[in-house]
Amino acid sequence: MIRTHFTKLLLAGAAALMATGAFAEGIGASLLTQQHPFYISLASAMTAEAKAENVPLEIAIANQDLNKQLADVEDFITKGVSVIIISPVDSTGVKSAITKAQKAGIKVITVDVPAKGVEVTSHVGTDNYTGGVKAGELMAKQIGDKGNVAVIDYPTVQSVVDRVEGFKKAIASHPDIKIVSVQTGITRPEALAAAQNILQANPDVVGIFGFGDDAALAAASAVKSAKLQDQVKVIGFDGMEEARNAVKNDPVMVGVIAQYPDQMGKVAVETASKVIKGETVEAKQPIIPGVVTKAGEEK
Amino acid sequence: MTNSTETKQALLASPLIRQYGGIVISLIILCLVFSSISPRFLAFNNFMNIMQQVAVIAVAAYGMTYVILLGDIDLSVGSIIAVAGMVAAQAFSMGFGFAPTVLITLAAGAIMGGLNGVLSAKLMLPSFIVTVATMGIYRGAVSLPTNGAPASIENETWLAIGSESWLGLPIIIWIVIALFAINHVVLSRTIFGRRAYLAGGNREAAIYSGIRVDRLKIIIFMISGIMAAISGILLSSRLSSAQTNAGMGYELDAIAAVVLGGTSLAGGVGTMVGTILGALIIGVINNGMNMLAVPYFYQLIFKGIVILFAVWLDVRSKSMRA
Numbered sequence: 001m002i003r004t005h006f007t008k009l010l011l012a013g014a015a016a017l018m019a020t021g022a023f024a025e026g027i028g029a030s031l032l033t034q035q036h037p038f039y040i041s042l043a044s045a046m047t048a049e050a051k052a053e054n055v056p057l058e059i060a061i062a063n064q065d066l067n068k069q070l071a072d073v074e075d076f077i078t079k080g081v082s083v084i085i086i087s088p089v090d091s092t093g094v095k096s097a098i099t100k101a102q103k104a105g106i107k108v109i110t111v112d113v114p115a116k117g118v119e120v121t122s123h124v125g126t127d128n129y130t131g132g133v134k135a136g137e138l139m140a141k142q143i144g145d146k147g148n149v150a151v152i153d154y155p156t157v158q159s160v161v162d163r164v165e166g167f168k169k170a171i172a173s174h175p176d177i178k179i180v181s182v183q184t185g186i187t188r189p190e191a192l193a194a195a196q197n198i199l200q201a202n203p204d205v206v207g208i209f210g211f212g213d214d215a216a217l218a219a220a221s222a223v224k225s226a227k228l229q230d231q232v233k234v235i236g237f238d239g240m241e242e243a244r245n246a247v248k249n250d251p252v253m254v255g256v257i258a259q260y261p262d263q264m265g266k267v268a269v270e271t272a273s274k275v276i277k278g279e280t281v282e283a284k285q286p287i288i289p290g291v292v293t294k295a296g297e298e299k
Numbered sequence: 300m301t302n303s304t305e306t307k308q309a310l311l312a313s314p315l316i317r318q319y320g321g322i323v324i325s326l327i328i329l330c331l332v333f334s335s336i337s338p339r340f341l342a343f344n345n346f347m348n349i350m351q352q353v354a355v356i357a358v359a360a361y362g363m364t365y366v367i368l369l370g371d372i373d374l375s376v377g378s379i380i381a382v383a384g385m386v387a388a389q390a391f392s393m394g395f396g397f398a399p400t401v402l403i404t405l406a407a408g409a410i411m412g413g414l415n416g417v418l419s420a421k422l423m424l425p426s427f428i429v430t431v432a433t434m435g436i437y438r439g440a441v442s443l444p445t446n447g448a449p450a451s452i453e454n455e456t457w458l459a460i461g462s463e464s465w466l467g468l469p470i471i472i473w474i475v476i477a478l479f480a481i482n483h484v485v486l487s488r489t490i491f492g493r494r495a496y497l498a499g500g501n502r503e504a505a506i507y508s509g510i511r512v513d514r515l516k517i518i519i520f521m522i523s524g525i526m527a528a529i530s531g532i533l534l535s536s537r538l539s540s541a542q543t544n545a546g547m548g549y550e551l552d553a554i555a556a557v558v559l560g561g562t563s564l565a566g567g568v569g570t571m572v573g574t575i576l577g578a579l580i581i582g583v584i585n586n587g588m589n590m591l592a593v594p595y596f597y598q599l600i601f602k603g604i605v606i607l608f609a610v611w612l613d614v615r616s617k618s619m620r621a
Contacts, residue, residue, distance in 0.1 A: 034595060034596070058592040059594075059595075060589060060595065061595035063595070064544060065544065065545075065547065066449075066538050066540070066542050066545070067355065067534055067537065067538060067545065067546075070537060070538060071352045071585065071586075071589070072589060074348050074351070074352065075348065075586060075589035075590060078339055078342065078344055078345045078348050078590070079337075079339055079590060080339070089542075090449050090540065090542060092449065092451045092540055093449050093451070093538050093539070093540035093542060095539060095540075096461070096462070096537065096538055096539045156446070156447075156448040186447070
């Protein structure tokens with residue numbers, strides 16, 4: 001009895017697995033995580049574009065583990081996919097996975113986070129510098145072109161460094177605005193502490209730029225608990241749902257620079273299928289972020 | 300029915316099947332299922348692939364085998380793996396060469412494992428609690444030198460471990476095989492190994508027969524720490540970087556490999572052969588599901604089910620023999 005049940009179970013399992021399909025050609029994508037709205041949106045845009053172009057696409061999720069990402073890429077190599085799209089777990093650590101793929105003659109496209117120390121066929125990612133400039137211009141407009149502002153940053157991540165540089169560049173063209181404090185606040189609780197310190201040390205601050213949604217939302221909470229909501233304006237970067245809602249409902253959150261993971265996913269798959277067809281592609285494909293304010297979205 | 304009885308008899312005839320019945324059958328079933336769907340699964344290249352991917356788990360599982368054999372558990376190995384990589388990265392950045400860095404890394408593993416053993420043996424604390432605590436302590440310590448950022452490793456000899464081959468086999472696989480041989484001999488052919496079985500099977504009896512169980516426990520946790528440090532070496536050489544979140548959750552894969560291999564969580568029963576077979580099952584599941592393009596969340600579910608199934612099959616085949 002038990003034995004026949006086994007056989008049935010096994011056959012059912014095998015059939016279920018077969019239904020998901022396996023192929024040898026097409027695109028293999030290794031994504032950082034599937035537990036963040038940004039990456040969910042990226043993955044679904046990739047799937048939709050692959051369907052539209054009729055290219056087979058497989059997505060593996062590294063779950064923020066570089067070792068899993070390397071194993072996923074190795075499995076793509078063994079399968080013999082034509083192109084690999086990677087959103088790196090870590091910009092320097094991803095080098096070994098990329099080199100391995102390239103040694104096997106497979107072209108690599110990075111999306112979102114660029115790889116360091118190794119050349120790839122193309123990189124599709126947010127133009128963080130331009131986003132930072134837009135944040136700076138928005139800040140200037142919101143605070144009436146004068147006053148002291150502060151920044152919450154994450155100095156070990158290149159994309160954030162670019163954002164902050166763009167922000168500083170934009171502020172530099174407004175002589176009556178001064179950046180009085182730049183503090184590190186990586187996670188939401190750390191950003192909250194950083195924002196409280198900023199407000200404590202500089203009670204005359206009129207604006208805070210948070211490097212990401214979390215940093216900005218934390219800064220907005222700090223502003224409210226310091227009862228400075230009539231004085232301080234906060235601007236964020238990323239544009240996920242929570243921050244967009246805050247821009248709508250929270251008077252302190254005056255705007256957020258929005259990244260477009262859906263565009264990123266679409267362009268990445270478009271690029272991959274061009275590479276398969278043997279067409280040449282741009283080495284850098286910046287996606288320009290938009291500006292979300294209470295007045296609406298400006299792409 | 301006659302047919303299956305004959306197969307059963309044929310299977311039971313082989314000594315490997317007799318001892319590792321359930322696990323070997325599971326391994327064969329998995330390979331058959333995967334290769335019937337994906338022709339590339341059975342390729343020699345893919346086998347090398349699986350071995351390299353499972354190396355980090357297998358080596359940590361060697362150390363875990365002693366610990367579980369003693370009736371204890373070591374939940375800190377994932378964190379030790381990360382610390383080992385970071386210690387190596389820091390040693391290289393201070394200008395140490397390859398050999399001294401290996402020694403420093405192994406010493407770090409021995410110290411962290413030894414601390415687990417001392418806390419558990421001398422303070423009479425359950426190893427589960429001790430290693431839950433040190434898991435957090437070691438994980439926190441990883442981030443101290445770089446403030447959470449990864450550190451890259453550029454020493455060429457170190458990186459060769461993860462990327463070069465010798466006599467047609469990747470070096471990392473040679474290391475897995477060599478460590479298997481050493482640990483297998485230690486466990487099955489030495490007095491130390493006999494003592495571990497005895498102390499794990501019946502602690503009181505072991506004490507009365509003159510075994511210094513406390514000292515044995517400390518040494519065994521040190522071995523687990525050293526094996527985890529070697530895992531950390533393999534991992535950081537494969538990735539050419541020390542990640543602060545490296546090895547997170549790997550202790551559970553290592554425990555699963557050991558238990559899949561027939562080692563009893565109650566202590567006293569188990570072998571290294573079983574452990575490497577258990578590690579291979581985990582490697583085959585992970586790789587096979589990737590080959591079949593099973594979506595990630597389903598992979599987690601399927602892996603859990605396969606582990607349950609394999610352990611059940613093993614328990615069942617053992618009770619059938621008894």
